[in-house]
Amino acid sequence: MIFLDQIFVNSKKAILNLASAFLPTDAILIVSALISIGAIAAFGPFTMMYLTWFERKLVGRIQNRIGPNRVGIFGLLQPIADGIKMLTKEDIVPAGADKVVHFLAPVVVVIPALLVFSVVPFGRNMVAIDLNIGLLFFLAVSAMTTIAIFMGSWASRNKFSLLGGMRTVAQLVSYEVPMVLAAVPAILASGSLSTVDIVEAQGGWNGLKWFVFTPWGFVGFLMFYLCGVAECNRTPFDIPEAESEIVAGFHTEYSGMKFALWYMAEFMSVFTISALTATLYLGGYQGPWLPSWAWFMIKTYALVFVMMWFRGTLPRLRVDQMMGLAWKFLLPLTLINILVTGLWYFTSGLGLRLGLSIGILLVSSWVLVLFNRPYMPEKRVYEFAE
Amino acid sequence: MFGVLRGMGITFKNFVASYFLPRKPNSLETGGMVTLQYPEERLPEKERFRNFPFLIYDTKPDDLRCVACDICAKECPPKCIYIVRDNDEQGRPLKKPKVFDIDFTVCMNCGICEEACPFDAIFMDHEFEVGGPERQQSLVYHMDQLLKPATHFAKIRPTDHVAIEEKRRKEAEKKRAAAQAQPKPPEAKPPQA
Amino acid sequence: MIDEPVLHDTDTLEVNLGPQHPSTHGVFRMNVKLEGETIVSLKPIMGYLHRNHEQIAENMSYLGSMPYTDRLDYFNSMSNNFGYALAVEKLANIEVPERAQYIRVIMAELTRLVNHVSVIGFLLNDLGAFFTPILYAFREREKILDIFEEIAGSRMMCNYLRFGGLKLDLPPSVLDRIKKIVQGFPKFLDEFEGLLTKNEILCMRCQNVGILPYDLAVSASITGPMARASGVNYDIRKIDGYSIYNRLKFRVPLGKVGDVYDRYMIRILEMRQSVWILEQVLKEIPEGPIINPKMAAFAKAPRNFKPPKGEAYGRVEAPKGELGFYLVSDGTPQPWRYHVRAPSFINLTVLEDLCIGHKVADAIIILGSIDIVLGEVDH
Amino acid sequence: MLPILAKLFIYGVLFLSLVAALGVVLLPNIFHAALCLVGTLLGIAALYLALQAEFIAVVQVLLYVGAVMTLVIFAIMLTHRIGDMTIPQTNKQSLPACLALFAFVVLIGGLLLKTDWSILVGTGGSVASVNPPVDTFMLGKALLGEYVFPFEVVSVILIAGLIGAIVVARKD
């Protein structure tokens, strides 16, 4: 069990031991870092490639289609074929574009998407750097995406790109606030900003003491996940690239490998956001029976599945409705949720805790729903003429 | 909230059904999955299906039924049929076409040529995988490409074939009876059998 | 020595949505002026698919235009055939046998199902649903198109109706298959509605967006589901009672608000009515000839068909609205004047009124709910 | 070997942020200048990181790059055609500006030279071995404990600024 659990950690150790035989100590540190970097740099794009396959397959099945099935068995080689296609495509830069910025934008967008992998705890002892402010690092670095999208949209000199860029910024800046606040309960409960500590704090009950099983944890989980979906521009919050309105938003004018890089960033952030949600509220790698990394992957992919399931089902919100959701519903509710978390730790007795927190959350969300009446659907009755 | 959840339930049901209710091969009867793996798998051809026209001949390509009467070319709505009547050595017109071209880029598969033809010589084919390396010349079909035997017609449209054979047999009998009734018909050529 | 500061005001952004745009339903262009994301002016520009259908028809025999009408609203070729056949029959005063009338109504109502279900699917695509509703819609549409192929020989360009009747009789056993589809359709509609009707996101997006008031709908000659969503009780099937519609029982659903959501719901309700009509027709369909013998004689020589001098305006309730054909005959095999009253073209008149003050995203779904087909708009 | 590499890295980052800072003042295109400012801020953040002030580094990125610069660029994009304009980079005030700058450099240099750095550098001498004087925990305690009043005052002022901005920006 422990062997399986630590198989990746031990193999890295073995390589380092092997290397220490003929390398100086300083070099070993570099080799160690290189192994971690290499693993992430390989894992990120690989995940992205197979997430595209996964999404096409899943949405296809939802729509009663088969999805990719011609290249390789079950279409498993499809991402590779797509990659080759992307690489060999003509790279079109619009005549009026700002060429340098146009080139830099997709490069810049991939960097933060890759960087955040470094604080994701993939399993027990499997985190590239255990920063004591890991969560903050994640949020700060993913905020950089905004700049990259801005660069791309501005440099394209296309009105659709510009509209997409403005929508993106409005969306990302708005959703960052409730997202950070939705993560606060987990920080309060674990007393640390380090992702590893947060996971370790959910370790009781045979590995099932996940935050999501508490009322505040459940609400926090939903809020964080929703904001995460909005942060990586996925349906129903995909208005920055709403293909039916503004063609493709900020990446309208991108083709070939640059376009692939935009997609790579998007899919990697889909993975990392799901991973972070799992880390914060679903106990990360904690869980009985299975190896820790397997638990982590199961949880993460379950969340990825839900994101893609959303995509297969839901239409998209309008700009003002989406902003309204962030500022008028999610933000107050996350603030109340922080309060509830505090109360949870200052009261004792399970009944009182549960009653108080569930009561406050239900009442406050009901009040918020009432405040958001204009966004609620009406009931309509239709007449028939003979 | 509940509307969204119900919608998600429906999509999930379809997702699961696509694994457990496979489609019957070569038909549209659906369980969960509807994709038809096209080149390998095809729907059964409908008898009335029409695509581009073809010219019919009975036994050999020389004795085609078409008499170059030009009716189809006149009735064709997009005017995609071009016919030149053949002449014999003396320059007298023959009852067969020398040139019979159909521009498939223009043809709109309406089937009016088939309806209008009084000699049952042109019919709509089931062949739909028609392509060419460029957009103009290779899609103008000439007579040699358009000619197909009656057996082909019998294969693609059995019901119509039986009806038309019956009709032609009756007409031929009528003609023969008329020819026998009249002792000396002037230039009584039998219809090209 | 500092330069005078220049005050840069935010001004309107002019965007051309189309002619190449994912959700203009073809080569349609909207010249939109935006303030932020709000529309302050919108000019529809069309004609990219214009092929002068009317001039082509004036140089052709009456039957020769029949396949061209298929290409007007290429989603509903049967309805277009129906309208044209009705106009010519009015012009030349031709009776249609009973069985042919029934089959025509079956085809028209099946076409209505095909159209409405696809329109809703496309509307949802405009709303941003990633192809799921449209593919469910196409799954059902495919079954009906399969029937069309079996009956008429082509899935979309049917060219099935003839003046005074039909081209061919129904093949054996096809009626049973139509019955099966009609029986299964309500179940599909329930699934479809479950996915959409009560979906909060759809309600938020569609309700009170693009409201068309009753008075404007009447004055702007809006017809079809769009008018009925605004509460205009005008269904030509009821008013004219053409073909056998005056003998059939059905009801006309009417909306109250006239927004995008009502247009969506009216289509759903109309489909349920169509299913009802189909059930009645399929039960009562008689045996008999399928074409008026007088017109059957012209089958081999369409050019000999010369309607008497005069003019006629025939109209049907096509899925998109009132489809009218105005014909003037001068006694020759070719019509002197052939005019199409294209419903989706005229329904576009109010596009600007509906969109002003809304966001870009709303303009897209308003256009989607008007239900245009560029083949018909640009005829 | 590692300390050398680390030093090289830090000098590289410093150099790059200097270049970016020059870009901010020299580039004619305002959008490019804003992007260079992003680069400078990121370089400073990397410097903080190298000094093991991770919290400050991350907050620098989160606030300056993630929020402030985003708004700056947003403003540039929303302002009609300002991105297209090229503004002359020199004017008649260049000379006084240079003089003022020189005075400032002298001031800062004097301060730097006068400071007694021995307490901070300690015994080991290498940058990596210095323990960070504050960590997140202490920072939090200080902000919400001892300095809670000024902290709250600052937030009230910020809220007032926010509301004021909305009032000014509203058209009606």
Add this chain to the structure above:
Amino acid sequence: MSPADAKSKLEAKFPGIQIQIINNALLMKPEDLIRVVQFLKDSPEFKMNYLSNITAVDYVEYLESVYHLYSIENPPHSTAGPIVLKVRVPRDNPKIPSLVPVFRGAEFQEREAYDMMGIVYEGHPDLRRIFMWEGFEGFPLRKDYTPEDADVLEWEDVEWLEKHGVKVPEEYKQFARQLKDAGKEARAQKPTEKEI
């Protein structure tokens, strides 16, 4: 309501109006059109508040504009329509008052009739071509219209024909060359990257 009834009622309402019945349609003078339509729309007896169809017909000697009016308010009985109105104008000066002030639905239909037949609807708020492009000359549905480039050969066509051994008349070649030169000139005048 039969056209004769409608005619008599209109004549009673507007004394001195000239109305003729042609093919169940009421033919009137252009200047009478608006008041007749307004009356038909407003009077409780007719309530012809739905303008179904506007079209124009070229009868070579004159142009004719045809209006089909129905009633939405009145329940489906004989008064529900249609009432067909016709207006004839000379070919060289085809001017008809626009119905847009009365019926919003006339807007696109009148534009279409203008585009295809060249009838000028006076008082239309935005009378432009709708299907054809700006700068198009002629009116395609008039009977004397000939498509402008029915037999134009372009230079590529000339080359292709000559390669296949077809002799092209000199004037066709001349025209094709002119076209080609014009195209070249246009390409040379294309705005450079900077100007975009």
